Amino acid sequence: MKRAVVLLSGGLDSAVALYLAKSRGFEIHALSFDYGQRHDRELHAAKAIAQEAGVAAHQVVSLKLDQWGGSSLTDKSMEVENGDVTRQDIPVTYVPARNMVFLSVAASYAEAIQATEIFIGVSQVDYSGYVDCRQEFIEAMENAVNKGTVMGAEQNRPIRIHAPFVHKTKAEEIQLGRELGVPFELTWSCYRGGEKPCETCDSCLLRAKAFAEAGIEDKALTR
Template sequence: MMKKAVVLLSGGLDSSTAMYLAKSEGYEVHAMSFNYGQRHKKEIEFAKKIAEKAGVKEHIIVKTNMNAWGGSALTDSNIDVPKGDLENEEIPVTYVPARNMIFLSYAASYAEAIGAQDIFIGVSQVDYSGYVDCRKEFIDAMENSINLGTVCAVKDNRKIKIHAPFMYMTKSEEIQLGMKLGVDYSLTWTCYNGYEKACGECDSCKLRLNAFKEAGYKDPVEYFN
């Protein structure tokens, strides 16, 4: 019987690579995506495509409403997505308050329900936009909390492990790994905007474009410029 893993799948480069890595390690993949009230649903469309291409066991889309309180350019229509500045050291307005904390909580509930002991998340504290919920100390703390608050861990001694395999990898190293794993990056969406093509100007696009260049590959996604 294959071991099960819950993979948090946004439809972007990082989560898609994490999904393929979990598959390569012999896990039966149960992907979880979120319609959390973000301003556009392009990433959900791409999450469906990449999950189907990868042949996951199950793909669940959770609907919640983090736009009810907002606080981010990704959920608030009155906050513009800024042009990317990779030299900026401030927390950008695209940070969604406690998003990974919420997502990992859902993933833990899903994992316990289906008997999975592994959760994969594609965060990194090397190539990121300064989001505090992408750091190893946060991931470790969440894992500890999950194992203090689930019956499978407390009563049955089946602890849940959070895998963050790219924590100390650059995005270019991640892309090189993904290419070996057969990730179809044309089926991923990274842009913070929901246009017909990727904008090429937001933080996320700039990090992605720079990573593909460093990795020695051409990004298969179409850009406006």
Template sequence: MGKAVVLLSGGLDSATALYLAKAEGYEVYALSFEYGQRHKKEISCAEKLAQKAGVKEHIVVNTNMDAWGGSALTDSSIAVPEADLDTGLIPATYVPARNMIFLSYAASYAEAKGAQNIFIGVSEVDYSGYVDCRKEFIDAMENAVNMGTVCSVEYGKRIKIHAPFISMKKAEEIKLGISLGVDYSSTWTCYNGEERACGVCDSCRLRLRAFEEAGAKDPVQYRQL
């Protein structure tokens, strides 16, 4: 199947994407980011997941998106809000253009490694409404990547951005992940970096609801339910 770069945050979605890429036969190169986020628990999980999955290479990119803030995840003066999944408003945890930045790095890494595939675990079904988790954005980024890389423009080796969960409910994704052997105890989804997941932020609430709908037990411990 060739080579694939997987954006591996250490969360539930990226872990499932990692195992799916492996199951489909790709030689996997994992890419994680320290971007000035509130905590490094996800990075630790990403390292464990990459080791367990036996990826070819795992690189952690350091970038200081906290220098300009603009998000509860990169600016300590902005509190992480409790979830309101029915509000329809994009929460303060949205990080400006984060997936645009991450996919740009992934495209550079993919071209350097001769990989024609990038996996990202975004969904526009069970999500917080982030604009960079929508199919229109993914399609636009794939087009931009293939207009701005030599491998595509000069040699016709197009890079495909795979977003396998874009139209999938998170419960379905969890069922898939369980069938693939994903160790969800080695993932971290909470926006807060405490010893236990908070259970009340958007990310925790979406995760908990999905495990319940999937009829599975979430192995992560929570402070508040």
């Protein structure tokens, strides 16, 4: 069975990406990050999803990006602003180069376990403000990974970065996730943490909009 490294934040996108990779017959090695984010709810969600999916391994890597902040997700002196689903500017929740860092670590992990596939659940459709969620970035990272790994540069065993939702809406992801049996009730999207989702931050509003468009109840709100 071929191995795949799946970036698992504990959120909606990464959970569907994991179940998609699983449906394609890959042995799943999930990778999550404790990067100094303002709450640990998403890490608890990632653990629950990995367990429910029966992954081969789940690694949690500590990377303290809060040492320099630059985002309301890693700097508690900054406020998480209320959401705006029509936003076109880069929001304060953008964590500088986060996906670049995460994919670099994923490439190291993949080469160490001889996995040729990496899955990441980014999309540029619903949220173009995040520059590291765009197809051109994913393609550039895949090229860099294969220039900087023995597997890619010397062994002719390139590592492929899959971003299956890069041109899909969240509603389309949710519809696919329902078909794949994704336990949406275990996922966490809220930027603010807490006992229940705030339902007012960007991530909560985008999630609500997507479930409404998909015509599916979000059971995470009724747990």
